[in-house]
Amino acid sequence: xxxxxxxxxxxxxxxxxxxxxxxxxxxxxxxxxxxxxxxxxxxxxxxxxxxxxxxxxxxxxxxxxxxxxxxxxxxxxxxxxxxxxxxxxxxxxxxxxxxxxxxxxxxxxxxxxxxxxxxxxxxxxxxxxxxxxxxxxxxxxxxxxxxxxxxxxxxxxxxxxxxxxxxxxxxxxxxxxxxxxxxxxxxxxxxxxxxxxxxxxxxxxxxxxxxxxxxxxxxxxxxxxxxxxxxxxxxxxxxxxxxxxxxxxxxxxxxxxxxxxxxxxxxxxxxxxxxxxxxxxxxxxxxxxxxxxxxxxxxxxxxxxxx
Amino acid sequence: xxxxxxxxxxxxxxxxxxxxxxxxxxxxxxxxxxxxxxxxxxxxxxxxxxxxxxxxxxxxxxxxxxxxxxxxxxxxxxxxxxxxxxxxxxxxxxxxxxxxxxxxxxxxxxxxxxxxxxxxxxxxxxxxxxxxxxxxxxxxxxxxxx
Numbered sequence: 001x002x003x004x005x006x007x008x009x010x011x012x013x014x015x016x017x018x019x020x021x022x023x024x025x026x027x028x029x030x031x032x033x034x035x036x037x038x039x040x041x042x043x044x045x046x047x048x049x050x051x052x053x054x055x056x057x058x059x060x061x062x063x064x065x066x067x068x069x070x071x072x073x074x075x076x077x078x079x080x081x082x083x084x085x086x087x088x089x090x091x092x093x094x095x096x097x098x099x100x101x102x103x104x105x106x107x108x109x110x111x112x113x114x115x116x117x118x119x120x121x122x123x124x125x126x127x128x129x130x131x132x133x134x135x136x137x138x139x140x141x142x143x144x145x146x147x148x149x150x151x152x153x154x155x156x157x158x159x160x161x162x163x164x165x166x167x168x169x170x171x172x173x174x175x176x177x178x179x180x181x182x183x184x185x186x187x188x189x190x191x192x193x194x195x196x197x198x199x200x201x202x203x204x205x206x207x208x209x210x211x212x213x214x215x216x217x218x219x220x221x222x223x224x225x226x227x228x229x230x231x232x233x234x235x236x237x238x239x240x241x242x243x244x245x246x247x248x249x250x251x252x253x254x255x256x257x258x259x260x261x262x263x264x265x266x267x268x269x270x271x272x273x274x275x276x277x278x279x280x281x282x283x284x285x286x287x288x289x290x291x292x293x294x295x296x297x298x299x300x301x302x303x304x305x306x307x
Numbered sequence: 308x309x310x311x312x313x314x315x316x317x318x319x320x321x322x323x324x325x326x327x328x329x330x331x332x333x334x335x336x337x338x339x340x341x342x343x344x345x346x347x348x349x350x351x352x353x354x355x356x357x358x359x360x361x362x363x364x365x366x367x368x369x370x371x372x373x374x375x376x377x378x379x380x381x382x383x384x385x386x387x388x389x390x391x392x393x394x395x396x397x398x399x400x401x402x403x404x405x406x407x408x409x410x411x412x413x414x415x416x417x418x419x420x421x422x423x424x425x426x427x428x429x430x431x432x433x434x435x436x437x438x439x440x441x442x443x444x445x446x447x448x449x450x451x452x453x
Contacts, residue, residue, distance in 0.1 A: 011388070012388050014358060015360075092309065092334035093309075093340065095341045098344075098359075102344060106351070112355075114359055116309070
């Protein structure tokens with residue numbers, strides 16, 4: 001048996017990386033400052049970023065856990081950015097994705113970081129992109145980005161990943177679900193996980209038809225991630241997709257620019273909401289002097305006088 | 308910025324209902340809680356704490372193994388460069404052992420009778436006193452730009 005040399009990342013560099021991620025996550029100083037706290041890596045090529053997305057409970061973390069093993073066996077260092085949801089009410093979060101990945105805790109070639117989604121609504125954390133750049137700078141070869149459990153429209157992972165895996169499970173709906181817009185459009189690989197459950201073939205067939213009818217060649221794979229079944233085929237599909245995907249790169253750039261523009265507009269609007277003129281509208285709304293619709297219209301006119 | 312806490316459940320003890328209740332209570336208090344599941348070794352706990360860059364490690368321990376688990380966690384934290392991460396414990400610890408654990412650097416031991424509110428207040432106070440964010444921000448600024 002050929003044993004590939006397993007590269008590792010030194011523990012103190014991992015600690016510095018962890019702190020640099022905290023700094024950007026909590027917006028202590030700029031990204032450039034955080035990056036400068038890490039030695040520039042000797043990487044010749046950018047890290048390979050794989051996005052893993054899909055509905056809650058589909059097995060994303062377990063798939064990630066298995067993929068870590070495959071990439072490690074191939075001699076690569078692996079970082080995981082795993083995002084779990086923040087409460088919109090308290091801001092708190094339970095970050096539980098590590099539970100499925102703890103067996104890699106002793107391996108210095110693996111770095112796992114959980115991030116709360118905080119105010120972001122697209123399935124990632126607001127500073128996930130920066131965190132990915134930092135793990136890349138620390139020298140990791142592969143970055144697996146696990147989104148929060150998503151529905152149909154949280155597609156932010158598009159802006160960070162070279163290749164996207166959509167993990168689903170049998171019997172989440174009929175064939176019509178596969179032709180709806182959103183999640184199914186961004187997959188580079190479909191995985192029907194828990195393939196030992198009833199309806200797995202039906203789901204895979206529905207997806208395969210959808211793919212063919214869209215003129216795409218997206219692989220549709222079946223896995224039983226808890227036992228490792230089908231993971232080698234998924235790994236091979238990811239290796240095959242590596243380095244391709246020029247269209248994905250263009251899509252990522254486009255998505256990120258639009259997101260940045262939306263973020264700026266949202267911040268500007270938030271600032272506007274604190275102006276005396278806006279507060280006056282809220283005060284009048286509170287005492288029922290204006291209706292909700294009138295208040296919205298008044299604020300709209302205030303913010304966007306050009307219409 | 309939310310306080311980040313690792314809720315750790317070491318050893319052979321197969322019950323994590325209490326740890327999960329704590330995790331949810333801390334979440335409801337606005338904290339970001341990393342939960343790693345049952346049967347964690349000190350090595351796993353420390354690796355997770357450092358990679359996650361938590362403010363506090365909360366170790367839930369009911370098995371009586373505290374005098375072996377805590378010294379190991381403290382030693383590994385020091386070796387891994389995470390000695391500024393606060394370690395607290397909760398569960399069943401004989402009163403006579405509490406001073407010994409504090410001597411090792413364990414910041415606080417919460418009795419099994421402590422309410423979740425006492426735990427929340429305790430963590431908030433400890434993080435306030437410890438002043439973590441300022442210390443770490445300074446650490447970052449002290450790095451030479453390359």
